Amino acid sequence: MKKLSQHVIICGAGSVAQQVYKQLTAGENDVDILFISEKGDELSEILGDDVLRLIADPADNRILQKARLTEARALIAAMEEDSQNVFITLAAKSLNGSIEVSAIAAQEDSGEILRRAGADHIIIPSVIGGREAAMSVLCPSGAEYISELLQTASDAFSIGELPVNEYPYLKGKTLEKLQLHDQDQVIPAAVSREGRLVSNPGNSFHLQTEDVLLVLGKQEDIRNLQEKLLAADRH
Numbered sequence: 001m002k003k004l005s006q007h008v009i010i011c012g013a014g015s016v017a018q019q020v021y022k023q024l025t026a027g028e029n030d031v032d033i034l035f036i037s038e039k040g041d042e043l044s045e046i047l048g049d050d051v052l053r054l055i056a057d058p059a060d061n062r063i064l065q066k067a068r069l070t071e072a073r074a075l076i077a078a079m080e081e082d083s084q085n086v087f088i089t090l091a092a093k094s095l096n097g098s099i100e101v102s103a104i105a106a107q108e109d110s111g112e113i114l115r116r117a118g119a120d121h122i123i124i125p126s127v128i129g130g131r132e133a134a135m136s137v138l139c140p141s142g143a144e145y146i147s148e149l150l151q152t153a154s155d156a157f158s159i160g161e162l163p164v165n166e167y168p169y170l171k172g173k174t175l176e177k178l179q180l181h182d183q184d185q186v187i188p189a190a191v192s193r194e195g196r197l198v199s200n201p202g203n204s205f206h207l208q209t210e211d212v213l214l215v216l217g218k219q220e221d222i223r224n225l226q227e228k229l230l231a232a233d234r235h
């Protein structure tokens with residue numbers, strides 16, 4: 001554990017925490033994971049012996065330090081009580097203000113509290129479930145398509161991030177010039193710019209230094225594109 005770096009810390013042992021673990025370890029994802037929960041018996045039931053864990057209170061600063069929070073890639077607060085996720089978020093941000101914190105909110109009203117506590121991403125399962133249920137009635141084919149994409153993301157389909165500052169070759173290029181779909185078999189789906197998501201950017205869209213290009217495709221094709229862009233930057 002002393003050598004952990006760029007790992008993901010999952011706080012909790014309930015059904016949501018289990019799904020997070022399942023998704024992070026699906027397909028060819030290579031992510032080091034550390035669980036923190038006081039429910040040691042439940043962790044033993046859902047995790048293999050090789051998965052790192054701390055049987056302790058994840059809101060305890062000393063435990064988060066032991067989990068090498070300052071070296072972690074992200075923390076996911078997936079406790080069953082919203083108040084616990086608020087305390088965890090506060091503790092995590094106090095130790096490492098730059099860490100990405102994703103927090104689960106059982107109650108919709110808790111979303112704003114978590115945001116004020118410093119959570120970068122807030123997931124409200126009841127809202128997501130309600131939206132999908134309504135969509136299944138209003139647009140059943142679309143709902144089925146999205147559900148299939150999500151369920152097969154570990155293998156056939158995935159989402160990749162291409163930060164322009166990490167792939168300088170992209171800077172100033174238009175999507176038309178990059179021809180990602182024709183040459184690399186990936187689809188440019190959106191661009192994150194200054195905290196705002198630009199969905200389905202057109203061919204004339206120019207990429208800037210702080211942009212993050214989101215692409216859809218097979219994991220292998222996304223990796224090949226990333227390697228291609230890095231090679232282009234070296235020339």
